[in-house]
Structures are given as C-alpha cells and as structure tokens.
Amino acid sequence: MAVELWIDDGNPWYLSPDIWTVPSDDPNDPPGVPYANVSAYVWARVHNRGTSPVTNASVRFYWSNPASAINDTTAVLIGLSNVSLAAGETKPVLCVTPWIPQWVNNGHECLIAEAFAPTDPLPPRSPSTPYNVPAWRQMAQKNLTIGYAMQKMGFYVHPFLAGNFGQREKVELRARRAPLDLLRPLLPGLGLKTLPHEAEGVERFGVQPYRCGDPLLERQRPEMTLTLPPRHQQGVALVVRLPETFPPEGGALFLVEQIEDDQVIGGVGVLILAETAQKAPSTTDSPVQTRSRKV
Amino acid sequence: MPTPVAVQIPYRPYAVCLPTNLMTPDGFFIVNMGLQFIEVQITNASNALLKNVRVYIEGISDPGVVYGSGVQTVGDVPAGASFPVRFLGNFHDATPGIAMISLIIEADGFTFRRVLKKLFITRVDYHKPTRTYSVVMPQGTMRIVIHRAIVGPESKRCKEDRGGFIALIKDVSYEWVPTPPYEGVRGPFPYEDPWWKIALAILAALLLLGALLYDYFSDGDLDGGMVSVSGTFEETDPSVSCCTSVDSSATDTGDWVARGLYAAVGAAATAAIASDGPDLHYRGQEATPPGQKEKTLSEKVRLRIEYPEAPSLGRKFPIAGKWQYTRTTNTNVYTYEAADERENLHWLDSYEVDAPAVHDRLSGPLVIRARFKKPDGTYYTGASLYVSAVLVSTYGVARRFDLQDHGMAFDAKANDGWYSGGYTFKPGNPDMAATHASAERYDRPGYWYLFVFAQDVNTVLQGTSPFDAAHTIGGFVLTSQLELSFEKPCQLRHDAVIQVV
Numbered sequence: 001m002a003v004e005l006w007i008d009d010g011n012p013w014y015l016s017p018d019i020w021t022v023p024s025d026d027p028n029d030p031p032g033v034p035y036a037n038v039s040a041y042v043w044a045r046v047h048n049r050g051t052s053p054v055t056n057a058s059v060r061f062y063w064s065n066p067a068s069a070i071n072d073t074t075a076v077l078i079g080l081s082n083v084s085l086a087a088g089e090t091k092p093v094l095c096v097t098p099w100i101p102q103w104v105n106n107g108h109e110c111l112i113a114e115a116f117a118p119t120d121p122l123p124p125r126s127p128s129t130p131y132n133v134p135a136w137r138q139m140a141q142k143n144l145t146i147g148y149a150m151q152k153m154g155f156y157v158h159p160f161l162a163g164n165f166g167q168r169e170k171v172e173l174r175a176r177r178a179p180l181d182l183l184r185p186l187l188p189g190l191g192l193k194t195l196p197h198e199a200e201g202v203e204r205f206g207v208q209p210y211r212c213g214d215p216l217l218e219r220q221r222p223e224m225t226l227t228l229p230p231r232h233q234q235g236v237a238l239v240v241r242l243p244e245t246f247p248p249e250g251g252a253l254f255l256v257e258q259i260e261d262d263q264v265i266g267g268v269g270v271l272i273l274a275e276t277a278q279k280a281p282s283t284t285d286s287p288v289q290t291r292s293r294k295v
Numbered sequence: 296m297p298t299p300v301a302v303q304i305p306y307r308p309y310a311v312c313l314p315t316n317l318m319t320p321d322g323f324f325i326v327n328m329g330l331q332f333i334e335v336q337i338t339n340a341s342n343a344l345l346k347n348v349r350v351y352i353e354g355i356s357d358p359g360v361v362y363g364s365g366v367q368t369v370g371d372v373p374a375g376a377s378f379p380v381r382f383l384g385n386f387h388d389a390t391p392g393i394a395m396i397s398l399i400i401e402a403d404g405f406t407f408r409r410v411l412k413k414l415f416i417t418r419v420d421y422h423k424p425t426r427t428y429s430v431v432m433p434q435g436t437m438r439i440v441i442h443r444a445i446v447g448p449e450s451k452r453c454k455e456d457r458g459g460f461i462a463l464i465k466d467v468s469y470e471w472v473p474t475p476p477y478e479g480v481r482g483p484f485p486y487e488d489p490w491w492k493i494a495l496a497i498l499a500a501l502l503l504l505g506a507l508l509y510d511y512f513s514d515g516d517l518d519g520g521m522v523s524v525s526g527t528f529e530e531t532d533p534s535v536s537c538c539t540s541v542d543s544s545a546t547d548t549g550d551w552v553a554r555g556l557y558a559a560v561g562a563a564a565t566a567a568i569a570s571d572g573p574d575l576h577y578r579g580q581e582a583t584p585p586g587q588k589e590k591t592l593s594e595k596v597r598l599r600i601e602y603p604e605a606p607s608l609g610r611k612f613p614i615a616g617k618w619q620y621t622r623t624t625n626t627n628v629y630t631y632e633a634a635d636e637r638e639n640l641h642w643l644d645s646y647e648v649d650a651p652a653v654h655d656r657l658s659g660p661l662v663i664r665a666r667f668k669k670p671d672g673t674y675y676t677g678a679s680l681y682v683s684a685v686l687v688s689t690y691g692v693a694r695r696f697d698l699q700d701h702g703m704a705f706d707a708k709a710n711d712g713w714y715s716g717g718y719t720f721k722p723g724n725p726d727m728a729a730t731h732a733s734a735e736r737y738d739r740p741g742y743w744y745l746f747v748f749a750q751d752v753n754t755v756l757q758g759t760s761p762f763d764a765a766h767t768i769g770g771f772v773l774t775s776q777l778e779l780s781f782e783k784p785c786q787l788r789h790d791a792v793i794q795v796v
Contacts, residue, residue: 055366081354082364096354
C-alpha cells in the first residue's frame, strides 16, 4: 500500500500508548493525567508505514463518555489536525484545540484518535457503527482511569456505560485484574516514572448495574450479562473492595471488557493507586480521577 | 542523531486582505472579512543554509477557522533569512479572541520543529437604529458611535460606491463594558495588547472597505447586509471635503489599489491621535482611580479630532485631539479631560524603487526591487516590513505580488535592505485578448503602472508585558503614493511605469 497510516493500539487494544494528554496551558509541558474543568492538550502519535509520503493527512481527536463500546453518536470531536509524513516516518500530532474534561460519569472520559488521508481513507462507517478499534489500524483508543484509594475507603467504584450497538438483546461484561506490567508502554504518557508494585488485598471485585446513589451488591461477580435492547446504553460500575490501608507504593489494574462472540468489542481500564501517590491539581478543581465512596 | 530545524517565528502571524493584498491594522484577523490570508514570517536561526524547507499548519485551536491543509515548499533558505508563508483561511465562523496556530517546519537533515503562535481575531457589528458599531472581543464589547466625519468626494468613481471613499473621523465616542466589572485602576488588557486604539483603527479601516463589500459589517448575523459609509455617521462635516476628486495615474477594475489606501488612511489617522504613545484610555484610567471595593461598570471616551493638514499616508502629518474619559463605577462617576497634539509616527524618510523602463514578456519575469529608509537614516531589513506591489494596466487589470528581503528567488541577498519580487507576464493567446475569460490568462502589452507598498510589522515578541506591547502597533502603510488634500483634488501616484512589449 502506498500510504499506510497507523495509530497503534495497546495491550489490551483500548490502552493505546499513542494517545496522551498534557494537563497544562502549554502543550509542550510534561504529559500527565487530566483534571476536570482544567484545560488539557491531547496528543497522538501517527505512523506512516506505507511506501509513499503523505502531505495532507488529517487527525481527528475525540473524547467519549466512558463506555465499553463507542460510535459516532457517542464520541465528541475535540479538534482536527494535519500531519505530513514521509514513508516510514512517525510524528507526534498535537490537537491544538484544548480539551476541557468535564465531570461526565464521575469524571472519567476516554480518548480516541484517528488518522486518514485522501490516499488512505477510513473504512466506511455509519453513525451507529461501533468503532472497531482493533480492526481499524488508523484509529486508537485510550480508555484508562487512574483512581486513588483513600484510608478506610472500603470500596472503589468506577461507573461507566455499557452500550449495545449490535442486534442482540444481551450484553456480556467481564472484569479482571491485570498485571501492572501492561502499563509499562504507557508510563511516559501518564506522567509516572515507575510502575507501582502489585498491591495485595485487592482481590474482591465485580461489575454490577449502577447509577449514582445505587447500593452496592454484597457479593460482587466479575462477570455480568445485561438484558439491553439494541442501540441502548446502561450505567454499570466496576466495584473493588479495598483493604483498610492501601499499600503506599502499590497499585492494582482492572480491566472491564464487553464481549461478543468471544471477541472484546470494548474495554475500560482502571488503575488504582494509593492516595499518597496523588498529585495535587494546579487549580482548586478536583482531578478527574479522584472519587471516594464509603459504604 | 538529527536535531530540530533551527527556525524561529519572532513575530505574530498577520492577516492580509485578499482584494487589496494589504495587511490589516496590526495584523488582526477580522471575522467579517471571511476569507483572508494567514501570513507568517519564519527566520532561519542557524548560520547555515537550510535545504528544502517545508511548512504546514498542524492545527488552529478555533474550530471555526477553516484553512487549507497541505505542505508549502519554500526551497533553500539562506542563513539568517526570514521568509514568508501564506495560507488561505476562512474566518467567517471564527470566535473573537485569541486562537493558537501550530506550524510545523521541516528541512532536509533535521527533524521537524513545531512553533505555536497567537492569532488575534475580532468582529465588527453594526446596529442600524442606533448607528452604533460594536467591536467584539472576549473581555467585553466596545460600542462606537461616529458623531462626525469628513467624507471624500461623492463622485461615482467606483461603480458600487454607496458614498464617499475617504472617511476621516472627527468626533467619535466609544463605550467599553468590561466583562465582568473589575476593581482597581484597570481591568485586563483585551488581547494583551493596545486594544483601545486598535479597535478604532480597525473600524476606521473597515469603514471604507465595509461600504463596498457584503458582510464586512453585520448586525451579528453576517447575513450579507449592505451598509452605506456616510449613512453610519450621525453627520458628515459639511464645511470640509477631503479629496474633491482623485487624480490617479492608474485605476484597476474594482479600484482596489485606491480602496486599500483610503482604508489605510483612516486607520493611520485614528491611531496617530488615539495614539502611538501612551494610550489615552490607559491615561484616563490612570487619572481616575476608583475607591476601594468599587467596581468599574463602564468606561467611555469622547474624542474630537482636528486635522491641521490632510493626513497623507507615509507623511509626518500633525494631528490634534481633545478627549474626555469617563469611568462609571457602582457608586461614582469619574471624568478626566486632556488635549493632545501628535504626529504620525509611521512614515519613511524616503524610498527607492528599481524597475526597468521596458520589459519583454518573453524574456522571463519582470523583476523589481525597492528599499525603504527610516527617519533615522537606516534601512528596514528582512521581516520588519511587509512589502507588496501591484502592477496596473491601462485596461484595468491588476497583478499583485510580494517583495522579500530573504535572499531567495528574485532577491539577491538576505537582510541587505533591498526587497525584491517579480511577476511573470502571461503572453497568452492574443486572439483571446478581448474576451472576459482570457483576462486571467493573458497580459496585454502596453504601459503598466507599478505601485510598491510597505507596511510596518508588529514586532512585539510573544511574552512581552501588555504595557510594553501597548506601545507598538503594526500594519500601517509607510509609503506615500496617496496624497490627501482638503478642498482640492487628491493625488494617487505610481512608483514607476513600465512599457511591456
């Protein structure tokens, strides 16, 4: 192929290392996690793995309400940029329009970037077509929340949306704890210098239907099947029981994935760190990732 | 390992008006103008030639600005040279305020460099019932009423004229309503810049263009309304007429050469009194400190201008003004009055234009050069000037091009003070010469009149404090082709005449 644009997926695919944010008025500042109501810049790393140069490629940046599946009706355009790439070249591309994260679904939002050119167009899609990120090389997604466990918090709750963009009546969700080493490629973009060590005592977790204020279930199950009509979304939550004191240098990564025909069609990553690892935001606004809930 | 290409963009990008090819006052981008060029001067900051330089816009923060993607190939750039790149942008849906533009500069043997600069964007609205102009900006809106103006000849020089084409403001008042009200002597500077005078200068410049173009002024809808210039003033001065007529050596179809200059006159005169030195608004604020906890709700300025002589472009014309500043707070009203006598600071000691008397269209491009001497005897160099030229034929066609001091293409040496440029005449098919469709493809032999315009550039460096920035304005025409006169004909003089064969 003459021009072949890529924004690389991560492992799992919805944790792309090619998308990152800079929570500052200056996009050249170090990367880090964004804060609600504080301007941030979004970057994407775009590769041309084709044999021809491209001088007029475009890059679209979106944010989305955190959901296990996303399409054009749920993604919100942040901005559009241009990039010129020689064959085999890689460039970081800045979304010059600042992104001001909102308190949607308790603050967590996910980011999507896609690159295309007249000589390398995107696969055709309708507004209702779920983004097939792992199959579309030009698109990548970063759907990772960093949350902080406070003393005697009891439970960590991460709400998000499960969406049914298929034709079936049921949606299957699976949560799992994943090794922190999966985040190693993402460290520079997260503003973290080193990986935390695996926290102990964080083994009980599950997913459940959830809206703000709903009671938490006594017995958490890592798998859940929702009855949900096509083109509908429902609030759900990852619920993690926390130890009395979260290890100060520890961390725990959880992945919640939406499964269809044994394929992961969407996912949400949640990294829980000790409260002491939290950096204060530059303003009085609360960070997107901070939430506490005592039950 | 390759390093980023050593280039700098010391000054902010500026807007160039399409029909006139002149820079707007202080380089502001004006929503009402819709299409305009985004031009930026890039400097090779290394001590070596940069090869195969390319530039493109990575993005503009305001999604309402539509611009062309794609890479501009500049070529090889000598050490220390400043070269312009120009992109077409549509600002029709832009938001007044400051937008960021990200430019990517590449050259062979280096990695790319990203440079972020600010674009200053404003919009002018017009409210017919109250004859009030509004200059819109994020920190508030300036409402301007022109009580009296001197208007130029009422002749039908331009086919579409709705009134005169010289308009010199004599009596104007404006009200500034800060958003939100502020405590202390002064609120934030709009655009971090000398906004107060620039707003008047932009309006003065647009008055003339506005009468002639759709959508220059709007009632906020940009719906294509047409405005008559003189009809927007409370009264025109019946005792004085500027330019009873205009004697012109050459006239292009649409009269854009003259229109650009007339617009520039208004801007220069208004800025000269309002002023190039300490800003009168700033001085009014300084003289009326409010009490503690008082909040300023509005500020008004009434300015009456006297013209001891006609304010010709590029001349050190005197100008006088009496003004009153009024501050209204939530508990008090404060006023301050003053009278000023000033001179236009935007002028040249002299300028030279080198052009051949005869040019053969088949011999290659016509090359001209010019240099511009400052009042202190030194010459402008490099990116400190924006220089454009126009060739006007005897049959009304105009050909525009720019002159550069960058040591590339037609220019022999960078930063030597000589600005050079060229135009390749199109011999075309003489049989098609008379048809309208051929006008852009064929340049007829005969006499062509050359005008070379130099405009100063706002040389405030990014990061300069607002107070210091407030002392510098750019975008004023320094050359003196248009000589204004009260009560007698004005003169529009060419810089050279070239016989094209």
